[in-house]
Amino acid sequence: MIKKQRKPSIKLRQLEALFRRLNTSHHRRKDVEDDLFKARAGYKGEQQLDYDLTFLRDHEFLILSDLRLPHQGKHFQLDSLLISPYFFLHIDAKHLSGKIEIDHTLGQMKRVRPNNEEDVYSDPTLQIKRHELQLREWLQVNKQPLLPFESLVVFTHPNAYLTILNGHPYRRRIIKNGLLIEKITGLQQKYRRPVFSHKDLQKICRQLIKQHTPSWENLLQKYSISPDDIRTGVFCPKCGWRPMERIHGNWRCINQSCKYEDRNCHLAALDDFALIFGPMISNAQLRNFLHLSSFATAYRILSNMKLLYKGEQRYRVYYLPLD
Numbered sequence: 001m002i003k004k005q006r007k008p009s010i011k012l013r014q015l016e017a018l019f020r021r022l023n024t025s026h027h028r029r030k031d032v033e034d035d036l037f038k039a040r041a042g043y044k045g046e047q048q049l050d051y052d053l054t055f056l057r058d059h060e061f062l063i064l065s066d067l068r069l070p071h072q073g074k075h076f077q078l079d080s081l082l083i084s085p086y087f088f089l090h091i092d093a094k095h096l097s098g099k100i101e102i103d104h105t106l107g108q109m110k111r112v113r114p115n116n117e118e119d120v121y122s123d124p125t126l127q128i129k130r131h132e133l134q135l136r137e138w139l140q141v142n143k144q145p146l147l148p149f150e151s152l153v154v155f156t157h158p159n160a161y162l163t164i165l166n167g168h169p170y171r172r173r174i175i176k177n178g179l180l181i182e183k184i185t186g187l188q189q190k191y192r193r194p195v196f197s198h199k200d201l202q203k204i205c206r207q208l209i210k211q212h213t214p215s216w217e218n219l220l221q222k223y224s225i226s227p228d229d230i231r232t233g234v235f236c237p238k239c240g241w242r243p244m245e246r247i248h249g250n251w252r253c254i255n256q257s258c259k260y261e262d263r264n265c266h267l268a269a270l271d272d273f274a275l276i277f278g279p280m281i282s283n284a285q286l287r288n289f290l291h292l293s294s295f296a297t298a299y300r301i302l303s304n305m306k307l308l309y310k311g312e313q314r315y316r317v318y319y320l321p322l323d
């Protein structure tokens with residue numbers, strides 16, 4: 001049973017927004033694009049994993065996707081966490097194609113693409129071991145009983161050819177997605193003694209979801225991009241023209257071959273604002289971003305969105321929810 005559905009992460013949505021809005025001639029555009037492709041591939045892998053998990057016959061698992069939990073002043077992220085009365089299973093999806101070689105003695109992984117370009121990563125079992133430890137500590141801090149814990153690295157790309165070098169102590173934890181169900185069935189046979197009641201399970205699930213903290217990272221700072229290099233205005237959802245004009249409460253595309261009109265086109269622009277600049281916005285920032293001259297119009301837009309706010313009059317800032 002899926003308790004927390006997967007949707008594109010804040011990180012992926014931030015990169016999408018930044019790539020859409022960054023000046024087309026900016027020198028960091030290629031870096032943003034590369035990171036966006038990686039994040040999209042990651043999401044694709046996670047979706048493939050979700051699909052593979054639909055073949056699980058046993059409905060005793062509660063499945064939580066994309067959890068980000070606080071731990072000792074930082075956060076750790078779990079792609080997929082399956083919990084049952086018998087054991088926990090954490091699965092980390094890797095969506096890489098090409099020839100992949102994992103060497104635990106040096107803690108590294110190499111991928112050779114079809115065009116012979118090489119990428120180097122850390123041995124992914126190092127990350128799952130770290131997450132395992134963090135989740136154990138999280139359970140202790142939150143006064144939850146400890147369950148047997150398993151974790152897997154699952155390669156989801158059909159064109160991934162894996163080699164695991166000799167002497168890898170966790171080689172059984174690295175598989176391709178085709179073997180996932182068989183692997184899980186094997187674990188179910190290994191852990192037959194229930195540790196949790198179903199009621200306990202629901203309780204811990206609620207606590208995990210409650211502590212889930214979506215991330216927002218200041219990407220302008222990360223890529224050294226000035227706010228002036230972000231293109232403002234409302235994009236036409238039909239033809240991509242920018243900026244749309246607001247006329248009598250409607251957004252209108254001024255591209256003569258399009259002329260699309262809609263009342264709510266500003267919502268996508270405000271999503272972009274929150275993803276790029278953070279979730280707080282003032283009336284003046286909104287006017288600047290949406291190309292509006294009237295304080296009253298901006299006020300009406302913000303009031304209609306029924307946002308939380310703090311401060312009064314022109315010092316008021318509104319909170320745009322990211323999730």
Ligand SMILES: [Zn+2]
Nearest residue numbers: 236239253258
């Ligand atoms: Zn248009």
